Amino acid sequence: LHPRYVLNLLHETRKHLKQLPNISHVSTCYSEEVTICGDLHGQLDDLFFIFYKNGLPSPSKSYVFNGDFVDRGKQSLEILIILFTFLLIYPKEVHLNRGNHEDYMVNLRYGFAKEVMQKYKVHGRKILKMIQNVF
DSSP, X not given: XXXXXXXXXHHXXXXXXXXXXXXXXXXXXXXXXXXXXXXXXXXXXXHHHHHHHHOOOBTTBEEEEESOOSSSSSOHHHHHHHHHHHHHHOXXXXXXXXXXXXXXXXXXXXXXXXXXXXXXXXXXXXXXXXXXXXX
């Protein structure tokens, strides 16, 4: 994805998240399912498998993602792009909780910062800084 679109997505995500309270309360009626996921750690195939088994987020399909989206795997940035896009499209059905891997120092140690710099050589620092602002 072109860096301009990545930065725009990050800007819109940050703007949306700033409007939300620190603690999210998610409730549904008994007839609705909520899919709860955690620890994707950059494994894009895992996210695709979850969507394959449970369906894509939609007004009738809610998701809670319990952090640790990045680090370790090789496609953390792609996971963030997908999750942030779904968050903006379905803000009432997609909920993102921050994990300990959504931290700059952890990202330096476990590989996410390096991934961003490799994928966006020229704009990597700017994208990484904006991601840290979103986190």
